[in-house]
Amino acid sequence: MGFGDLKSAAGLQVLNDFLADRSYIEGYVPSQADIAVFEAIAAPPPADLCHALRWYNHIKSYEKQKASLPGVKKALGKYGPADVEDTTGAATDSKDDDDIDLFGSDDEEESEEAKKLREERLAQYESKKSKKPAVVAKSSILLDVKPWDDETDMAKLEECVRSIQVDGLVWGSSKLVPVGYGIKKLQIQCVVEDDKVGTDMLEERITAFEDYVQSMDVAAFNKI
């Protein structure tokens, strides 16, 4: 955990990314965690780090009440993204065995905040677990998805394709390739686990978006 050096641009960037989908450093209310990080920052973050700036201005508005905010200030290395290595020496998510302990029940009665945190860590653990390489056969597939005509909304078509969420399927980058008469096809990359996702199933799911998709072809298929 930790943000690195919060007096450096790199540290502020980590803070910014961390705060993109969070209102506070910890949980859903302002706490000593926010004060601890606030005090470590030299000046308001620049405007391009909009999430850090939003958070900074918000915490500044609590300046008068900062002593009465809940929680206890911890070392800066205890806050921040879980997958950044904690350089202060207390390991958190680095090993599998430690993960099991994370969602063992706490001794104190569990506040709603703690419960949410536990659920989030559980989700993180599950997603990390599912990303582990092990010996899973995977393939990289390049798909050509063709619309009906040049009036088809290709952004919506892409959205439909990407909305297909299946275990063992990860969408990659895509581009639009002109095929003549003003028509563009969507060429999109994906990585699949062979035993979970096949091209038949992909074709079935993609062509189900009949309003946008005329057909789907496999442009390239590579084992990885």
Added chain:
Amino acid sequence: GPAELALLERALGLREGNKYGVQGERKVPVLQTNNGPGLIGLVTIAAYLVKQAKKGQLLGSSAEEKAVVQQWLEYRVTRVDGCSGKEDTRIILKDLNMYLEDKVYLAGNNFTLADILMYYGLHPIMADLTVQEKEKYLNVSRWFNHIQHYPGVRQNLSNVVFIKNRLYTNAH
């Protein structure tokens, strides 16, 4: 309508269950008070409940904050409730996402009735978004996730899940 007002009553800590009716084709909620004419309309009744609960600060503190709260309450009944279809939804989410970039709450730094009613109004929309859409409207997701954790607000509404590890960091 009435169901939402019941949620609001509980969120405000009011115990007395008021009785609500509906009127008209649009099923506008009506509250019959003991003295005087009935109160008509979600925003009118909601503001009345806030005063009843003695939580006037939820309507805004400064003149500007009060105006901003009113702005979003109006937005809720005109744009969100009147929303039909994917295109309307997209515009609402885009507007809101831009607006929330530098704000924690709709009125800026303070939690108000605007956050509560916009949360209730947007709940069905947010519940249906894909993972990618939630990431696309990142500020809306952040705000929504925050409000649904605010004590007493969510109650029996479903918890909309926002995953922490963002998948599409290179998009938009």
